Amino acid sequence: MKSLTHPAREDLLIQSVLDALANPIRLRIVKRLAGGEELTCSTVLPEVSASTASRHWQVLRESGILWARREGRIILHTLRREDLDFRFPGLLDCVLAAVEEEERGTAA
Amino acid sequence: MKSLTHPAREDLLIQSVLDALANPIRLRIVKRLAGGEELTCSTVLPEVSASTASRHWQVLRESGILWARREGRIILHTLRREDLDFRFPGLLDCVLAAVEEEERGTAA
DNA sequence: TCCATAGTTCGCGAGTTCGCGAACTATGGA
DNA sequence: TCCATAGTTCGCGAACTCGCGAACTATGGA
Numbered sequence: 257m258k259s260l261t262h263p264a265r266e267d268l269l270i271q272s273v274l275d276a277l278a279n280p281i282r283l284r285i286v287k288r289l290a291g292g293e294e295l296t297c298s299t300v301l302p303e304v305s306a307s308t309a310s311r312h313w314q315v316l317r318e319s320g321i322l323w324a325r326r327e328g329r330i331i332l333h334t335l336r337r338e339d340l341d342f343r344f345p346g347l348l349d350c351v352l353a354a355v356e357e358e359e360r361g362t363a364a
Numbered sequence: 365m366k367s368l369t370h371p372a373r374e375d376l377l378i379q380s381v382l383d384a385l386a387n388p389i390r391l392r393i394v395k396r397l398a399g400g401e402e403l404t405c406s407t408v409l410p411e412v413s414a415s416t417a418s419r420h421w422q423v424l425r426e427s428g429i430l431w432a433r434r435e436g437r438i439i440l441h442t443l444r445r446e447d448l449d450f451r452f453p454g455l456l457d458c459v460l461a462a463v464e465e466e467e468r469g470t471a472a
Numbered sequence: 473t474c475c476a477t478a479g480t481t482c483g484c485g486a487g488t489t490c491g492c493g494a495a496c497t498a499t500g501g502a
Numbered sequence: 503t504c505c506a507t508a509g510t511t512c513g514c515g516a517a518c519t520c521g522c523g524a525a526c527t528a529t530g531g532a
Contacts, residue, residue, distance in 0.1 A: 258480085269466065270391075270459060270462035270463055270466060271386070271388060271391065274382055274385050274386040274391075274459070275386045277382050277386075278379070278382040278383045278385075278386035279519090279520090280379060281520095283378075283379065283382075296478075296479090297478070297479055297480090298478070298479080304520095304521080304522095305521075305522055305523075306478080306479065306480085307479090307480075307481080307482090307521085307522070307523075307524095308520070308521055308522070309479090310479060310480055310481085311480095311519095311520080311521090312520095313479090314480090326528090326529085328478095328529065328530065329476095329477060329478050329479085329528070329529040329530060330477085330478060330479085330529095331478075331479070343462065344458050344459075344461075344462050345458055345461075346454040346455075346457070346458040347454075347455070347458045347459065347462070349454070350452050350453055350454040350455045350458070351378060351382070351452075351455065353452075353453075354378035354451065354452050354455070355378055358377065358378060366510085387489090387490090389490095404508075404509090405508070405509055405510090406507095406508070406509080412490095412491080412492095413491070413492055413493075414508080414509070414510085415491085415492070415493075415494095415509090415510075415511080415512090416490070416491055416492070417509090418509060418510055418511085419489095419490080419491090419510095420490095421509090422510090434498090434499085436499065436500065436508095437498070437499040437500060437506095437507060437508055437509085438499095438507085438508060438509085439508075439509070
């Protein structure tokens with residue numbers, strides 16, 4: 257079990273971030289984080305096994321989208337909003353806005 | 365050989381657009397289009413076969429990122445900048461800015 | 473020390489993506 | 503009509519993604 261490694265702010269790559277966001281489950285995770293929630297690994301919306309969830313958290317963490325910190329026996333995840341805004345100004349906001357608008361549209 | 369179908373502006377989906385952008389070849393195509401170039405199918409930077417290129421153009425077209433119009437025996441592609449900006453304000457600009465910044469960094 | 477909870481890792485199968493070449497279609501010009 | 507150019511489609515294999523369950527590690531508490 258490796259320790260939780262994160263890329264430095266200056267090492268974030270647009271390609272990796274886009275890869276990470278180009279998945280519905282991960283996009284929903286990001287949306288929830290953006291809402292201010294601190295999520296654990298087992299909190300994923302579309303019900304998915306622990307191993308699958310773990311992989312998604314890993315992709316998000318390694319692309320630099322979120323911070324993961326151990327707190328006792330759980331891992332808490334938070335958005336790296338400052339770093340994302342610094343490297344890719346506007347990206348997060350406009351992706352989130354699009355997701356929310358589409359959800360409003362689908363909601364009926 | 366089907367005719368060139370494009371999604372309507374209101375049918376653009378953030379997920380499809382992110383999927384389309386989450387590929388290095390397609391991202392480079394978008395970057396060139398953003399530079400104002402009108403590209404044909406055979407103009408792709410990292411040398412790739414015609415069939416592979418055709419597939420990439422198709423993904424970009426079907427996600428709504430570009431317009432394809434037949435002009436004699438070639439197909440000219442242009443960015444759907446207005447539609448993208450309308451549906452996902454800021455997305456294109458910040459992705460392009462990130463790509464260019466990374467290229468400047470790597471160029472050295 | 474032993475147990476329960478929280479995550480990770482491994483191995484696997486199903487499905488997808490990405491590349492190719494070969495064969496095809498479409499268009500314009502000789 | 504015939505040819506050349508520009509793209510598309512098909513079939514394929516290699517590689518990757520995404521899901522799972524089983525087995526593992528890490529941590530905190532009884």
